[in-house]
Amino acid sequence: MAALHKTIYIGPFVHCATLTELDVCPNGTIGVSEDGKIAFILRDRQERQVPQGQGWEEARIVRIQDHGFFFPGFIDTHIHASQYPNAGVFGSSTLLDWLNTYTFPLESSFKHLDKAARVYNRVVARTLSHGTTTACYYATIHVPATNLLADICQSRGQRAFVGRVCMDRMSPEHYQDESTETAIRDSQACIDHVKQIDPHFDLITPIITPRFAPSCTPESLTALGHLHQRTGVPIQTHIAENKPECALVQELFPESKSYTDVYDSFGLLTPKTILAHCIYLSEEEQHLIRTRDSKVSHCPASNTALSSGTAKVRQLLDNGLTVGLGTDVSGGYTPSILAQAREALFVSRHVAMTEGSQAKLSVEEALYLATRGGAQVVGLADRIGGFEVGMDWDAQMVTLSEVSEKSDELDQGVGPVEIFGGEEWGVKIAKWVYTGDDRNTAAVWVKGRLVHSRGMFKA
């Protein structure tokens, strides 16, 4: 990887000040040093004072054109990298039959490393192109393929949590861990691999990944709890996604007080645990999650696609839980977190239709979940999710172009957002969230490194 240069980013920047408020700086200047960290932020071009005598005179300059702005990179807190070839393919299924019909057959093919290479290269390239600078990946049970995913993330420069999936029951025999011992051995092997390629987990972090409670014997859950305690490595799993799944958990773990209690009783409910879905959680369970400081990944597109239900995000937030967004490819149909922000807004409106308008999320809140919220979920709120001095430059350049006066022809290189002139910042941002796509993400940086660029933006 090439050494980085000091770089100064000039132009409007936008990030989330609080859950409900954006901080829009129309005339920003952000200096990023060679280590990829933000060295200074100047909010007014008229009074610009780039630090003197530290080499900033020689810095590269990246300027926003037209109606664009810099925005923090998106954080996808839940995505199955291995399921990417099935994006959009789920028919009328619901969770448990979807797993058997679509998911296990695909995932099991990742014993072939060439298949894994093709898919993983593609999913990392695509998520980067959508502005995802950090992703929490589920891989498969296969050690070589999981390690390859870690390698690909590192080589392409995406910040990632990479999890080998643990499962030793309720899947085809050819696609499950043989025993608790092999499950732990293989998970440890994937942890060791990341330690080798990124000793301080600067970019890549291994993550302990019991698929979900029904997939794991109590013995394996116990051992995974110990693995977490021993290594300090974070945990990701699913919870309360679908009613039959919840009933199944009750049946499999009759001694547990709740689904949440299952994870808690095995030492898997910790401040480093990411729980995907959280649709059917009692107040007691939400309280327990809050007490343990575990985190929530909200996956609205997936929940609608599989008719799983509607997560009550307003309630989760009001109960003090930490929430980020997840694409949940391929339960979710798209690898775009921008689309997920939109889906979160829409799901909240469906909740509002039955539970009252306070359930509605705003554009600002959806963007908060996609950035700051996600950063909290992955335990990196001090490093990513916003623009502050000392934080990493994990960012995207969003470009919005103005419809020309003549408007006779579409410029096909330009994204779908239509700026007619005179739009205020709030309107521009809303247009981006509702009508934008990857064409509006011209460039993406992780830790100061340019990891994606397209069209108008020349690196």
Added chain:
Amino acid sequence: MAALHKTIYIGPFVHCATLTELDVCPNGTIGVSEDGKIAFILRDRQERQVPQGQGWEEARIVRIQDHGFFFPGFIDTHIHASQYPNAGVFGSSTLLDWLNTYTFPLESSFKHLDKAARVYNRVVARTLSHGTTTACYYATIHVPATNLLADICQSRGQRAFVGRVCMDRMSPEHYQDESTETAIRDSQACIDHVKQIDPHFDLITPIITPRFAPSCTPESLTALGHLHQRTGVPIQTHIAENKPECALVQELFPESKSYTDVYDSFGLLTPKTILAHCIYLSEEEQHLIRTRDSKVSHCPASNTALSSGTAKVRQLLDNGLTVGLGTDVSGGYTPSILAQAREALFVSRHVAMTEGSQAKLSVEEALYLATRGGAQVVGLADRIGGFEVGMDWDAQMVTLSEVSEKSDELDQGVGPVEIFGGEEWGVKIAKWVYTGDDRNTAAVWVKGRLVHSRGMFKA
């Protein structure tokens, strides 16, 4: 407009055989004659017999590349062309405050013809780029701007129903018809203009457009009913979109049995009437609509965005109603009917979560609503919406590209659908519907005329 050539379209074609079944022809050959009509369809390349001695030897050839296919053009049965600059802009509003906050201020600016020219050129170009070959447009109350929209549709070659909006109450005084007399005079002027530019309504059809019952005095509704009777011109309006709106109608028309009865009692519920939304309709109202053979435009994105409610499409279909899809820009955030098919699938899943899984629509059904259903809604089922000999060639070329074996780099000219190889047709189509966008529509024809092309496809 240049004279058309005989053209032979070679490659897979897909269209809807019935509500629930696609007809996929992997080796198709479709001949389109100079009048833009389908002259012959051959289903098997091995036995191809292009008609002899009729000049087909000299025909132009258009071939599908890779994983593409020809598909009927989409039909947008409800779109406010004038609201396009507000796509994505609605905040947390619901229908009645949305009209006052966002919509009336924008629409009233169309008294300026330069504004209208810029917006209308753009919306027609954009909808064509999304594969919309027929659109039912609401314009504004302004005659010159409405006529300009008709001119632009004709010049760009989009089949369109163009309606001057009638409203003489419940909007700002500067943005409403002065009286019933001026409302009818102005509507007649727009009808006359279309008669002048397209005497047989081959491409452009005027449409009588009372905004919705609350916007129109009983006098105007009466006169519009007479206008319909006198001219035979079709009608479009809104119905039962939002609960406060329904209550308002009851209050304004206390003598009416129902919202549907309001339109019926003024002679506005006919086989040529398109009713947008239809969320809150009793069984009796649905029966009345069926009896009158009026049509339904389902606008799922808009209904979710404005928290209007969820239309029960399965029930409407089971009750024998004719249903198409509408983007309802800018209640709806996107001018894409493909996105609308996706939203229809998602809304049907939200309905299914409360009312049972039979409410779920399938990909095939959503595509039917987007094509054949829409054709029935606009009264052109014998001419558009599918591929049959004698029908018009209103079609799009859909291109899907395969992820290369190396998959190292994204080809940014290519659409977002990911084909990994080996996908069956049903899977390809599902991927297109869920993950595709305008980049996957390489070319669009209306009545045999190429009206849009991009990227890979050279006209």
